[in-house]
Amino acid sequence: MPAELVSLLWLAVTLAGYYALKPVYRRHPRWWTSPLLLVPLLLVVLGVIFGLNYPDYIRDTHWLVLMLGPATVAFALPIWRHRRLIRENWLPLLVGVVGGSAVAMLSCWGLASLAGLDEDVRRSLLPRSITTPLAMLVSGEVGGEPDLTALFVVITGVAGIALGELTLRFLPLRSALARGALFGVGAHGAGTAKAYSVGNEEGTVSSLAMVLAGLLNVLLAPLLARLLH
Amino acid sequence: MKTIHFHHTTHGPSLSAMRTLHARMRLLAHRRPQAALVLQVLLLTLFWYACDAAARRLHLPLPGSVLALGLLLVLLAARVVPATSLRRGADWLLAEMLLFFIPAVMAVWQHLDLVRAEGPRILAVILVGTLIVMVSTAVMVDLVWRWQRLRREGRTHAR
Structure with missing residues (x-):
């Protein structure tokens, strides 16, 4: 054939x-x-x-x-639709995104070193919590392999759907804000899809947290690359 | 019939060409929702493509999709683009996002050696790491949220 x-x-x-x-x-x-x-x-x-x-x-x-490109653009609409939620809760959101991204990078590097993974695998793992197109960009910047990163991002997504469910069951969270942010920061788009099935507010917060965490990572990537050098 | 009437009221002669386009999109969405969906997805894709090309050409540090996302938010805030005329297309793109990830997973086929050598360890790092990220993010957000609410309540009690 x-x-x-x-x-x-x-x-x-x-x-x-x-x-x-x-x-x-x-x-x-x-x-x-x-x-x-x-x-x-x-x-x-x-x-x-x-x-x-x-x-x-x-x-x-x-x-x-x-099509992940246009899909990323489409996040503008839910963000716009829920602008009031964002305006009223910008502080917890900011803390979650900045803190969560820092924990993601540090825990990833620490765990990967502990597990004795190869240098380029470690570098490719770093941006695995953020959305694929941005993760591949960051990966190239910090000396990883964008191809591998895409794979790790997706594994994180599937794992995040399961782990998020588990976290919600065992962690007494009061706010929809926290329930949404954990999916967005921890498991990007796949987590966001899951967050929407938990609730509309959770889904919105998740998509916003995902976009902000991704942006933060892209902006910090050159700094990170210099640190790892 | 109600919607047709609605269109006549917003369809004044003084409106700009842009507004007329949006009115047409709403009419299309009402009459042929499927066609409106396809058209809206196409518009979002074209917008992304243009921004991607611009970001590349100008050597911007931002990826095209992020530039497009930011620009679209600005256009929505400036009321140049009403959210209703892209809603269907955007919702579809977001709903089908998992489909767009699938071919990316198949990259595993090219890295079977790595999977055999380090697969279980990589999986462990991802699982433990993701759990740590999720729990710490949720706890941080919840704490700040509770602290903010307590402060707000305190302020209203003080009055």
């Missing part, structure tokens, strides 16, 4: 798998029913059977990844 046809087929399988498995997640929203886990699993199984060649796979599906 010609390579063009193969990549088109993989795109079709990705789309079909996603739309077939999405209702499952809607009915039982758990971390192990997330399309972010089930669809890649399905693709890996098919890949093992029929032989998957990554360049062939990504040739047509990279259009989907590109």
Whole structure:
């Protein structure tokens, strides 16, 4: 089969798998029913059977990844819609984003060093808590591999859906602000999708925290690169 | 019928061309919601593309998507773009975001050696790290929020 046809087929399988498995997640929203886990699993199984060649796979599906750009722009609308919430709670939000980002970087570096991971894996892990397009940017800046970072970001997203659920169950949080911020700072877009299923206010706070944490990381990346040098 | 009437009232002759475009978008959203959705996604994509190209050309330190997000917020605040005329498209993009992540996960196929060698350790770092980030973020936000509320209550009691 010609390579063009193969990549088109993989795109079709990705789309079909996603739309077939999405209702499952809607009915039982758990971390192990997330399309972010089930669809890649399905693709890996098919890949093992029929032989998957990554360049062939990504040739047509990279259009989907590109759509993360417009999706990032789309965050402007929920932020605008909830401007009052932001104006009234800018202090706790700021503390959560700045503090959370600092904890993310420090804990990541500490844990990765403790686990004895390679230098470039450690550097690629650093921006894993922020949204993919920004994380890949930061990764390049601090000397990581953007490709690996994208993967770590997504794993963080799936893990974050599960861990966020767990945290909410065991941590007595009074405010929707805290419930939203933990998803946005800890698990970027995937967490935000989960936060919206907890509540509208949680989802909004999460999307805002995600965007702010991402921006903070991008702005601080040159400084971080110099520190790690 | 009610909506048609609404359009006639906002559709005065003194309105700028931009406003007329938004009125048309609202009419389209009312008559053919699917077409409006596609058009709005297309508009957001074009806007992102233009900002991305500009950020590259001008060597801005910001990525194009962030520039576009900021600019769109400015346009919304200045009331140049009413939020209603992009709502459908934006909601769709955000709802389908998980789909856009899937091909990025498949990059794992290229790093199978690394996964075999360091996979479990990497996974442990991500899991423990994410838990630490989530708990500390939530606790910090909740503490500041409670402190702020106590202070506000104190102030109203003092009066």
